[in-house]
Amino acid sequence: MHGFHSTVSRRDFMKTLGLAGAGIGAAAATLPVFHDLDELMSASQAQHKQPWFVKDVDKPTIDIDWSQVVRSDKRINGHDGIPYLAPSGGWHATGDRIASYPGGDANRKPAEDYIKSKFPDWKGDTLRDQALRQTVWTVKRTPTPFVCSKLTYSPEEYGLPRYEGTPEENYIMIRNLLRFWGGGKIGVIKLDQDTRKVFNANSSNKDIVFEDVDEAYETTTKTVVPNKNEYLIVALFTAQTVLGRRWPSLQSNAAVMGVYNFLSWAEGNLQEFLHGIGYEANIVDNITNSEPCGLMAGVGENVRMGYTVVSPETGAMARCVLRVITDLPLATTKPVDAGLNRFCNTCKICAEACPYNAIVLDDAPSWDNAAIPGSPPGFNGWRLKAMSCAHCGSACQAVCPFNAPRETWIHSLVAPTVTVTPVFNKFFADMERTFGFGMWEPESFWTEEEQPIFGYIGGILGN
Amino acid sequence: MLWFFVGFIVAVVVLLLVSWLKNKNIKLVWYEWVIGIVGLLLILAAIQHYAGALREGFAKAALLGSLSFGIPAIVLFVVVWQLISRRRRAQT
Numbered sequence: 001m002h003g004f005h006s007t008v009s010r011r012d013f014m015k016t017l018g019l020a021g022a023g024i025g026a027a028a029a030t031l032p033v034f035h036d037l038d039e040l041m042s043a044s045q046a047q048h049k050q051p052w053f054v055k056d057v058d059k060p061t062i063d064i065d066w067s068q069v070v071r072s073d074k075r076i077n078g079h080d081g082i083p084y085l086a087p088s089g090g091w092h093a094t095g096d097r098i099a100s101y102p103g104g105d106a107n108r109k110p111a112e113d114y115i116k117s118k119f120p121d122w123k124g125d126t127l128r129d130q131a132l133r134q135t136v137w138t139v140k141r142t143p144t145p146f147v148c149s150k151l152t153y154s155p156e157e158y159g160l161p162r163y164e165g166t167p168e169e170n171y172i173m174i175r176n177l178l179r180f181w182g183g184g185k186i187g188v189i190k191l192d193q194d195t196r197k198v199f200n201a202n203s204s205n206k207d208i209v210f211e212d213v214d215e216a217y218e219t220t221t222k223t224v225v226p227n228k229n230e231y232l233i234v235a236l237f238t239a240q241t242v243l244g245r246r247w248p249s250l251q252s253n254a255a256v257m258g259v260y261n262f263l264s265w266a267e268g269n270l271q272e273f274l275h276g277i278g279y280e281a282n283i284v285d286n287i288t289n290s291e292p293c294g295l296m297a298g299v300g301e302n303v304r305m306g307y308t309v310v311s312p313e314t315g316a317m318a319r320c321v322l323r324v325i326t327d328l329p330l331a332t333t334k335p336v337d338a339g340l341n342r343f344c345n346t347c348k349i350c351a352e353a354c355p356y357n358a359i360v361l362d363d364a365p366s367w368d369n370a371a372i373p374g375s376p377p378g379f380n381g382w383r384l385k386a387m388s389c390a391h392c393g394s395a396c397q398a399v400c401p402f403n404a405p406r407e408t409w410i411h412s413l414v415a416p417t418v419t420v421t422p423v424f425n426k427f428f429a430d431m432e433r434t435f436g437f438g439m440w441e442p443e444s445f446w447t448e449e450e451q452p453i454f455g456y457i458g459g460i461l462g463n
Numbered sequence: 464m465l466w467f468f469v470g471f472i473v474a475v476v477v478l479l480l481v482s483w484l485k486n487k488n489i490k491l492v493w494y495e496w497v498i499g500i501v502g503l504l505l506i507l508a509a510i511q512h513y514a515g516a517l518r519e520g521f522a523k524a525a526l527l528g529s530l531s532f533g534i535p536a537i538v539l540f541v542v543v544w545q546l547i548s549r550r551r552r553a554q555t
Contacts, residue, residue: 245520404519405518405519407515407516407518407519408511408512408515408516408519408528409508409511409512409515410512410528411515411519434527435516435521435523435524435527435528436521436523436524436527437519437521437524440520457518457519457520
């Protein structure tokens, strides 16, 4: 009868219980419970890990000839060192629709025609679409000053020495903080003679100059970047997917500016945090070009859309790029290769979608910048026909195949396959078209029964 | 939750099938098992694709994908059924 109910003796049971208890105790002791910042920064489990198929590489997936790269001058060029076709503004109501023409923004018509070609039942943007679009301006954006406002106490004010950590520890600390503030993929570049060319030569009618000074400062004629602030922190901020996938409807513009609000909040916080631990930080979004920063820091690749950093984790939903320089020593990151740039050779879905024909349909990237007015020299990559781009907000980004949040097993298979071999790229792009992936119907935003919190679909944040 | 029910249903169907085969004294050749298992995997792939594509927000892709995997699965099941029934007919 001894073994009738159980084949485990009481002694074995107690022994097992002891082992299990020890196991649970050991597991509890090793679980990450953060008590202070020192623990947060050293928590290996909090590290962002890129998918296994994304490779760190020594050079970006496009060739860059830094000797040919010139610092852009925003007195001549617009966004990201390029001129663009700015919407002319002005709106005109027709019935219950906010029509952008006649009498309004004629540049908007191609975008509207594009949406109608995809969704014939869509009649145009409505009053609530326009109202949603305008909400992004109702909250004052967090100021993002180049020179720190010093709102946090410095270590000197406490009578303490500044925080010291190894570059690796500091990198993990910054990465954990930026993830906490909504950042996606995070990288660091150590600025040198070449990479300083990501800084504009002139912005807001001020010359951007590097000097051996202790603190950054601005005058009416120049913005002075301290040479000692040689670490450039780069982070991707992802547009809210539920509206990002509905670009270029008017409502979806709320996702464009909405994520810029998150960005401002995060970089302001980061700047003040670094001041609080004894270091200087300068927000340089407005005086650097985003794409080369993103490429060199390894947060994404150059793609057919040009001037858009597409990441293997968040696809083309990554809308803006945080750029902050600091004198905090940081471990640097490498560029990445996830096969994205190569996939663009055959895909062309974004170019077909562009209502303004601003994206080239070539079969390979090019060194030739002369063929595209306003395009910068010095790299063998994809270039946007910026003079044609209306910043519709953005049809191209909404349809990029890399936006797939990998909820289906087939998407989980496609992403690594693209990295390993280009053989199936055309087939994958054709399937993307056939299966009807791409833009979502705009009006359905108002009728769907449940939306994800903050409009982010799980997985698209690269978690 | 979806996969709990899928697992439950698959387990019940496989149990009933094996029991029925035993009762009828039907023995499957190894390649019939292989074809049947491939068919089952395709059915599971179709279900996962359907649910996943709906979560991604693409109803058309959900339908097309599930048909792409589901129809070959049904064809494979029919092949196994025909192989068995023709062999039994030949035996009797």
